[in-house]
Amino acid sequence: MNETQHVSSQFDEDLSLLRTHVLQMGGLVETQVSAAIDAYTTGEISSVKTIVDTDRKVNELEKAIDDDCAHIIAKRQPAASDLRLVLGISKIVTDLERAGDEAKKIAKGVRRIYESGHLPSQFGVGIRHLAEAALTMVRQALDAFARLDTAQATSVIRADSDVDTEFKSIIRQLITHMMEDPRTITTAIDIISIARAIERIGDHAKNVSEQVVFIVDGRDIRHTGKEAIK
Amino acid sequence: MLGWKLLFHIGNFSRLEVWSRQPKADSSLDGRGEWGSVFARIYRHEKDMATQIVRREEEVATLIAAGQALTDGVVLLDENYQIIFCNTTAEMQLGLVIHSDRGQPIINLVRQPEFVDYLQAGDFSRPLTMRFERNEDRVLSIHVLPYSDSRRLMQVKDVTQTDRLDRMRRDFVANVSHELRTPLTVLSGFLETLQEFEVDRDERSRYLALMSEQSSRMLSIVQDLLTLSSIESAPPPDTEPVDMISLLDKLRRDAEALSAGRHSIVVESDGQGDLRGSEPELVSAFTNLVANAVRYTPAGGTIRLSWKAGLQGAEFAVQDTGIGIDSKHIPRLTERFYRVDRGRSRDAGGTGLGLAIVKHSLSRHQAQLEIKSTPGVGSRFAAKFPASRVAGIQ
Numbered sequence: 001m002n003e004t005q006h007v008s009s010q011f012d013e014d015l016s017l018l019r020t021h022v023l024q025m026g027g028l029v030e031t032q033v034s035a036a037i038d039a040y041t042t043g044e045i046s047s048v049k050t051i052v053d054t055d056r057k058v059n060e061l062e063k064a065i066d067d068d069c070a071h072i073i074a075k076r077q078p079a080a081s082d083l084r085l086v087l088g089i090s091k092i093v094t095d096l097e098r099a100g101d102e103a104k105k106i107a108k109g110v111r112r113i114y115e116s117g118h119l120p121s122q123f124g125v126g127i128r129h130l131a132e133a134a135l136t137m138v139r140q141a142l143d144a145f146a147r148l149d150t151a152q153a154t155s156v157i158r159a160d161s162d163v164d165t166e167f168k169s170i171i172r173q174l175i176t177h178m179m180e181d182p183r184t185i186t187t188a189i190d191i192i193s194i195a196r197a198i199e200r201i202g203d204h205a206k207n208v209s210e211q212v213v214f215i216v217d218g219r220d221i222r223h224t225g226k227e228a229i230k
Numbered sequence: 231m232l233g234w235k236l237l238f239h240i241g242n243f244s245r246l247e248v249w250s251r252q253p254k255a256d257s258s259l260d261g262r263g264e265w266g267s268v269f270a271r272i273y274r275h276e277k278d279m280a281t282q283i284v285r286r287e288e289e290v291a292t293l294i295a296a297g298q299a300l301t302d303g304v305v306l307l308d309e310n311y312q313i314i315f316c317n318t319t320a321e322m323q324l325g326l327v328i329h330s331d332r333g334q335p336i337i338n339l340v341r342q343p344e345f346v347d348y349l350q351a352g353d354f355s356r357p358l359t360m361r362f363e364r365n366e367d368r369v370l371s372i373h374v375l376p377y378s379d380s381r382r383l384m385q386v387k388d389v390t391q392t393d394r395l396d397r398m399r400r401d402f403v404a405n406v407s408h409e410l411r412t413p414l415t416v417l418s419g420f421l422e423t424l425q426e427f428e429v430d431r432d433e434r435s436r437y438l439a440l441m442s443e444q445s446s447r448m449l450s451i452v453q454d455l456l457t458l459s460s461i462e463s464a465p466p467p468d469t470e471p472v473d474m475i476s477l478l479d480k481l482r483r484d485a486e487a488l489s490a491g492r493h494s495i496v497v498e499s500d501g502q503g504d505l506r507g508s509e510p511e512l513v514s515a516f517t518n519l520v521a522n523a524v525r526y527t528p529a530g531g532t533i534r535l536s537w538k539a540g541l542q543g544a545e546f547a548v549q550d551t552g553i554g555i556d557s558k559h560i561p562r563l564t565e566r567f568y569r570v571d572r573g574r575s576r577d578a579g580g581t582g583l584g585l586a587i588v589k590h591s592l593s594r595h596q597a598q599l600e601i602k603s604t605p606g607v608g609s610r611f612a613a614k615f616p617a618s619r620v621a622g623i624q
Contacts, residue, residue, distance in 0.1 A: 020335050027341025034363050041558060139364060146338040147330055 011076050015085060018068055019146070022089050022096075025061040026142040029096050032058065032103035033138060033201060037131040039110045040194065051107040058100035062093045081215070088215040092145065092208050099138060099204040102197040109194045118187040126170045127195060133163050134198045137205035144212045153209035157221075163202040170195050238262065242269075303386030311336050311349055311382070323386050325364055336384075345372070359389065369393040398565060405567030409451055409582060413444035447581075454583035457514070458566070461590045467508035471621040474504045474537055477513065481535055485520045492529040503539025504621045505546075511591040518584040519548045519611045525580070526609075527552035544620045547612035554605040563601060564589040588613075595619055 032051055039047050069090045072078060078086055137156050144152035174188045174195075210222050242265040249259045253276050261269035294315075297304055303320030305313060312335050316328050324340050331339060337346045348358040354374040362370045373385040420437045423429070429437070478497055485495045505512060523533045531551040538545050555563070559570045567582040585599075592599050596616050603609035 016335070020338055023338045023341055024343075024346055027337075027346060028343055030341060031343055031363065142341065143325075143339065146334065147327075149330070 011078075011082075014068075014072060014076075015078075015082060018065065018072065018086070018089060021061070021065050021068070022092060023142060023146055025058060025065065025093060025096055026138070026145075028054065028058055028061070029100045029103065030135065030138055030142070032100050033106075033131070033135050036103045036106040036110065037128065037135070039107055040131070041128055043110075043114050045111045045114050048107040048111045052104055055100055055104045058097060062097040065093045066090055081218075084215050084218060088211040092211050095204040095207045095211075099201045102200045102204070105197045106194050109190045109197070113187055113190045116186065126166070126173065127191065127198070130163065130166050130170060130195060131198050133159065133166065134202040134205065137163065137202050138208075141205040141208040141212070144209055145215075148212065148216050150213050150216050153212040153216075156209040157206050160202050160206040163199060167195055167199040239265075245269075246272075303384075303388075305336065305384040305386070307336060307382040307384060309380035314381070320384075320386055323362070323365060323368070323370060323388060348372070349374070359393075401568075402566050405582070406455070409567060410448060413447045416444045417441055451581045451583070454581045454587060458583060458587055458590060461511065461587065461594065464594075467511055467594050469506040469619075470509075471504040471506050472509045472512055474499070474539075475501055477509075477516070478535065478537055480513070481516055481520050484517055485524055485533060485535070488521060488524045489533070493524060493527055494532050496532060496534045497536075498534060499537040503537075503544055503623045505544065505595075505615060506619050506621050507595045508591075511594065515588045515591040515613070516546060516548075518588045519613075522580075522584060522611070523548045523550040523552065523609075526550065531608075539620050539623055541617060541623060543617045544615045545612050546615075547610055549608065549610040551608040554607055554609055555601075555603040556605050557603070560601050560603065564599065 032054060035047055035051050039045060039051070069086050072086055073083075076082075137159050140152055140159075141156045143149070144156060171192060174192055178185050178188050207222075210220075213219060213221050242261045242263075245259070245261060246265075246269065259269050259273045260266065297315070297317045300317060301319065303317065303323045305316040305320045305324070305326075308314055312333050313326070313328070313331050315332075316324075316326055320326060321328060326339060337349060340346075342360065342363060344360045345358065354376075358372045360370060360372070361367050368388055369390045371387045371389045373387075375383045375385065377383050420441050424434070424437060478499055482495055482497050485493075489495065520533070520535065527533060527550045533551075534547075534549040536545075536547045536549070555570055559568075562568045563570075564585045566586045569580075569582055589599050592613050596619060598614045600612045600614060601609065602612075
């Protein structure tokens with residue numbers, strides 16, 4: 001009796017440590033995204049190298065957490081909500097890693113634009129707004145995971161369509177610019193790739209939130225449309 | 231006899247039994263015979279406990295209220311850095327929600343890597359100062375203090391304002407030295423050349439012209455600095471009305487002289503109302519705005535001066551069709567020596583102090599400087615005066 005109690009509390013500790021590791025990885029990704037956007041608005045491309053280097057750390061964390069998940073499943077054979085937590089986490093880290101990759105893409109795009117001597121400022125406002133919305137989604141998705149708060153998670157899922165709409169309107173704006181003045185095409189294409197990366201970050205935040213709902217309620221709400229989200 | 235005694239005990243016992251299901255200090259417990267004193271002791275004990283609990287609760291509530299009253303954020307953490315308590319200031323500063331976050335490791339919610347590294351390194355001899363991304367880049371200074379064995383008290387101070395002032399002071403000293411050194415370097419370079427080498431007459435007069443240009447640059451910087459400090463220490467401006475019709479006329483002539491026919495200058499005014507204040511200060515503020523507009527508007531552009539006064543207050547505005555200013559520079563424009571583009575504004579002949587002087591003179595007249603600008607389209611600088619500074623309006 002005493003033995004099993006000891007084992008299970010050790011197990012709880014393992015799970016709580018696993019969650020903290022995921023959230024630390026998430027914190028790193030948040031910082032990466034906001035640093036990439038700062039580079040875009042300030043034009044300080046010296047930070048691009050730091051962002052690219054830090055991405056390696058994000059990748060390592062993904063591998064380490066995945067290993068931990070496999071260990072826990074093999075050693076503890078968790079059931080029910082514990083199993084859902086471990087399965088959900090292994091999906092969440094994939095999305096976080098990809099969001100980190102998108103941050104790296106943004107940083108590299110920023111470097112290309114500024115190094116070619118252009119200023120993205122005439123498109124700046126829309127992009128920054130889009131980025132802020134996506135960053136908030138990431139932040140709230142991670143908060144929802146930390147607090148296992150499905151209400152917060154569903155509000156992130158809803159916010160994704162706003163980001164998508166805003167992304168489309170930026171693309172339309174850029175197309176008008178390009179038609180008016182073909183010299184802007186090179187810069188505009190780089191900006192489109194940045195906007196696309198930001199939009200993808202929003203998608204990853206949405207996926208994280210869907211996993212939170214799965215972990216808490218056991219419902220799989222991926223690809224089910226708006227009705228399934230209560 | 232025995233039966234009667236048994237009944238007596240059972241009666242007392244059942245009374246105790248009923249009371250003990252819901253022991254309360256206000257519903258009394260009385261027993262008969264020798265049971266009486268036993269019951270009385272139990273009852274008194276219960277009553278003491280109840281009053282003690284009430285007192286303790288009051289004490290705890292006072293302590294929590296004291297914690298809430300602190301203007302600094304306070305977070306109590308256990309040995310695993312899990313949240314035990316935090317006050318509302320900390321909730322706002324760090325984005326915590328105490329009723330759901332109690333027991334949560336703090337690094338699950340405050341995830342910024344600098345903070346996580348700081349906690350994990352465990353060296354709390356120095357506070358951590360960080361720009362907190364999730365709260366609009368406020369600058370927070372975080373102290374971690376150990377208390378009762380392995381618990382920790384985290385004190386969070388918002389130092390955004392001090393940080394900004396520090397930066398401005400540093401920038402100011404660096405900028406003054408830089409601004410003065412540049413012309414000095416030119417001067418001393420030419421002086422050396424003139425001392426060491428024989429130069430012909432033409433060359434010599436060219437050097438002298440450049441030298442006097444630089445020395446007058448330095449003079450105008452020093453002049454502007456003196457103006458600024460005299461505005462700062464001067465008594466409040468008087469309330470004599472300043473004739474706006476002649477002031478606008480003077481501004482138009484100044485603008486035309488500075489523009490030398492490259493821009494069209496438009497004045498929009500219905501001639502209503504005058505400003506109460508110090509004429510030299512207002513003239514210098516408005517001239518600065520007009521000169522900036524001329525300087526940063528390409529040839530062929532339009533500069534529009536407008537004056538509108540009413541019962542609510544008055545507005546003097548300068549609108550141009552110039553190069554415009556990116557929105558990220560606007561909040562810092564009135565800092566001393568702040569330049570959007572270093573090379574360009576110096577070529578245009580600015581000292582970097584113009585808008586600082588404008589802002590100071592205006593705020594001495596209780597006026598606000600409102601800046602609106604779109605890059606590539608133009609800018610609008612408006613001075614908004616309160617009704618108390620307006621004269622001649624019925």
